Amino acid sequence: MKKVKTVKKKTKAKKVLKASRNQFNPLYVMIALAAITFAVFIFSLDNDFVNWDDPSYVLNNSRIQTFSLTNIIQMFNPFPKAYLVSNYHPLTELSLAIDHLFNGRAPKVYHFTNLLIHCGNTVLVYLLVTRLLKGFQIAGIITALFFAIHPMHVESVAWISERKDVLHVMFYLFALLQYIKYLDADRKNSKLLLYTGILFVCSLLSKAQAVTLPIVLLLIDYLYDRKDLKNIAIEKAPFFILSLLFGLLAIYAQKSTKADVLVDISLAQRPFTGSMSFCIYLWKMIVPTGLCALHPYPFEKGEPMPSYFYPAILVLISYLGLLFYTFRKGHKEVFFGLAFFLMTIAPVLQFMTIGEALWAERYSYLPYIGLFFVIGYLVNKMETSVNYAKFQKAALGVLGVAAILCAALSFGRISYWKDSPTLWYDVLDKYPDEKLAYVNLSHFFSEVGEFPKCQQFAEDGIKIAPNHYKLWVNKAFCMMKQGQHQAAIPVLLKGEQQDPGHYELYYNLGICYDRIKQPEKALEYYDKTLEKEPDHIQAFLQKGVVYSNTYNDQTKALENFTKVIGYIPNHGDALVNAAIACYKLNKSAEAIDYAQRASVIMPNNGKAWYIKALSHSQLKQYRQALDAGNKAKAFGQTGLDAYLQQWQAALK
Numbered sequence: 001m002k003k004v005k006t007v008k009k010k011t012k013a014k015k016v017l018k019a020s021r022n023q024f025n026p027l028y029v030m031i032a033l034a035a036i037t038f039a040v041f042i043f044s045l046d047n048d049f050v051n052w053d054d055p056s057y058v059l060n061n062s063r064i065q066t067f068s069l070t071n072i073i074q075m076f077n078p079f080p081k082a083y084l085v086s087n088y089h090p091l092t093e094l095s096l097a098i099d100h101l102f103n104g105r106a107p108k109v110y111h112f113t114n115l116l117i118h119c120g121n122t123v124l125v126y127l128l129v130t131r132l133l134k135g136f137q138i139a140g141i142i143t144a145l146f147f148a149i150h151p152m153h154v155e156s157v158a159w160i161s162e163r164k165d166v167l168h169v170m171f172y173l174f175a176l177l178q179y180i181k182y183l184d185a186d187r188k189n190s191k192l193l194l195y196t197g198i199l200f201v202c203s204l205l206s207k208a209q210a211v212t213l214p215i216v217l218l219l220i221d222y223l224y225d226r227k228d229l230k231n232i233a234i235e236k237a238p239f240f241i242l243s244l245l246f247g248l249l250a251i252y253a254q255k256s257t258k259a260d261v262l263v264d265i266s267l268a269q270r271p272f273t274g275s276m277s278f279c280i281y282l283w284k285m286i287v288p289t290g291l292c293a294l295h296p297y298p299f300e301k302g303e304p305m306p307s308y309f310y311p312a313i314l315v316l317i318s319y320l321g322l323l324f325y326t327f328r329k330g331h332k333e334v335f336f337g338l339a340f341f342l343m344t345i346a347p348v349l350q351f352m353t354i355g356e357a358l359w360a361e362r363y364s365y366l367p368y369i370g371l372f373f374v375i376g377y378l379v380n381k382m383e384t385s386v387n388y389a390k391f392q393k394a395a396l397g398v399l400g401v402a403a404i405l406c407a408a409l410s411f412g413r414i415s416y417w418k419d420s421p422t423l424w425y426d427v428l429d430k431y432p433d434e435k436l437a438y439v440n441l442s443h444f445f446s447e448v449g450e451f452p453k454c455q456q457f458a459e460d461g462i463k464i465a466p467n468h469y470k471l472w473v474n475k476a477f478c479m480m481k482q483g484q485h486q487a488a489i490p491v492l493l494k495g496e497q498q499d500p501g502h503y504e505l506y507y508n509l510g511i512c513y514d515r516i517k518q519p520e521k522a523l524e525y526y527d528k529t530l531e532k533e534p535d536h537i538q539a540f541l542q543k544g545v546v547y548s549n550t551y552n553d554q555t556k557a558l559e560n561f562t563k564v565i566g567y568i569p570n571h572g573d574a575l576v577n578a579a580i581a582c583y584k585l586n587k588s589a590e591a592i593d594y595a596q597r598a599s600v601i602m603p604n605n606g607k608a609w610y611i612k613a614l615s616h617s618q619l620k621q622y623r624q625a626l627d628a629g630n631k632a633k634a635f636g637q638t639g640l641d642a643y644l645q646q647w648q649a650a651l652k
Contacts, residue, residue, distance in 0.1 A: 340370030
């Protein structure tokens with residue numbers, strides 16, 4: 001029986017498609033990305049300061065106003081008497097101090113630096129993605145472009161106080177790039193790992209949200225298919241220790257001002273509030289509308305949590321399921337991007353309540369890189385699929401339309417950060433019962449001298465939140481500015497009854513009692529102020545004035561003035577008052593020193609020159625007295641003619 005030969009049918013070999021890598025000159029791509037970013041955000045340079053953290057970080061921050069070694073040391077002190085806005089971020093503060101050197105109170109300088117860093121971060125994101133994916137340029141462009149222009153990122157760039165956001169991400173991205181270099185060099189260059197650690201510390205010193213970096217390093221190890229678990233553990237141990245230390249320091253700083261208990265959410269509710277904020281971040285990446293400076297909880301303390309919060313946990317569970325699926329199936333790049341988002345957003349999800357907001361746009365600045373990475377990678381990867389390659393152009397078209405919409409939305413959103421009233425009117429438009437908007441609007445109108453408007457916003461706010469002391473303070477302050485000190489006292493006392501224990505209430509009560517000539521009560525409330533806020537400079541200053549002018553106790557007056565000078569060596573009013581007290585105590589040499597320092601800071605202050613002249617006269621230094629006296633007269637000081645004649649005669 002003959003064997004029948006079976007003939008194998010020849011089949012055409014399938015075409016193997018490769019994903020394109022560097023189709024364009026990378027340098028031109030980076031320049032284009034930076035230029036697009038700058039163009040979208042250019043009008044942020046015309047924005048002013050806003051009265052939300054900007055006064056604390058810049059306008060009233062004495063540490064950045066004098067660039068000195070002493071102030072820099074104070075910035076880096078991990079356990080100061082008071083943290084700056086409940087945070088420890090000395091490198092951020094130092095960067096603001098450098099801006100102040102160029103043009104202290106010009107907002108354009110600070111906005112320009114924020115924008116410049118954001119443009120740099122966009123380029124770094126492009127480099128990070130192309131190096132992780134070994135040159136997949138389309139993925140890098142998509143990730144970097146949406147990172148640059150997404151409306152959720154406007155807050156991080158257009159708000160001066162969010163310097164900490166753009167700055168910490170800059171160091172974070174540099175650290176990741178150094179780590180990739182370390183891996184690409186087969187871990188032979190240990191200096192690159194050291195550089196990664198130094199950049200990580202810089203990121204932590206800019207914002208505590210950088211604590212997630214060690215986990216991202218592990219994700220990169222996974223992407224590189226590293227199996228040497230022992231070496232990985234040894235490498236990462238110092239990073240995790242740093243994360244732990246800075247994380248604990250961040251919690252301590254928040255607790256020092258009770259920022260972690262502003263919202264009373266029960267432990268049973270927190271899995272659902274955390275899941276809801278997670279859902280919102282996912283949704284806003286796709287539909288970035290309804291943006292606002294503040295997104296408060298939709299329920300007050302003691303109220304039941306809305307029922308729509310409960311299903312949110314299913315979304316989180318589904319996301320975790322997707323992570324597990326991509327891990328099991330070996331879709332490393334997709335797993336990396338999804339895990340990057342989850343790990344970097346986790347610290348700000350409301351599982352642990354920080355502040356009064358359910359979510360904040362600025363918190364998406366770093367985490368969204370992970371989601372954009374997944375989108376970019378999948379679109380780039382379409383080229384390798386016979387089934388999906390034909391859809392790549394359509395996908396790129398959809399993303400192009402999305403990019404145009406994002407750019408337009410961001411361009412418009414920047415205008416809402418134009419100034420304080422624009423910002424807070426927008427908040428009230430979206431959240432009519434938000435008390436912080438009433439607080440800051442009333443405060444703004446008090447600063448520009450529109451006191452009736454200031455008082456109206458304070459009173460409207462009190463109707464909504466009678467237990468918020470700042471509204472009572474603002475109402476009383478407007479009354480005080482209109483000379484109604486007696487009438488302001490019951491307002492402040494009512495505020496103290498509703499929300500007790502705040503130094504602002506006590507300080508303003510001290511001012512009121514001082515103005516209506518009740519110095520004992522004034523001193524009592526200044527002392528209460530200092531019990532609550534031991535570094536309250538104005539309370540020391542006002543105490544000194546009461547002791548000097550009312551009780552003629554120049555020794556106690558000088559004690560208080562020198563405390564102010566100890567905090568701010570160039571405090572003009574304190575120096576002048578210290579000079580007066582020293583003159584009255586016959587401490588002429590000290591009086592001359594204080595007056596001289598005051599005249600350097602305030603060269604047109606006639607009183608400083610006047611006290612300097614009188615003190616020189618006490619020492620019979622008539623030539624110096626005459627010179628200082630003539631300057632005092634030139635700067636508007638009266639009652640000097642008799643002294644000038646006397647000193648001229650003494651010289652003859």
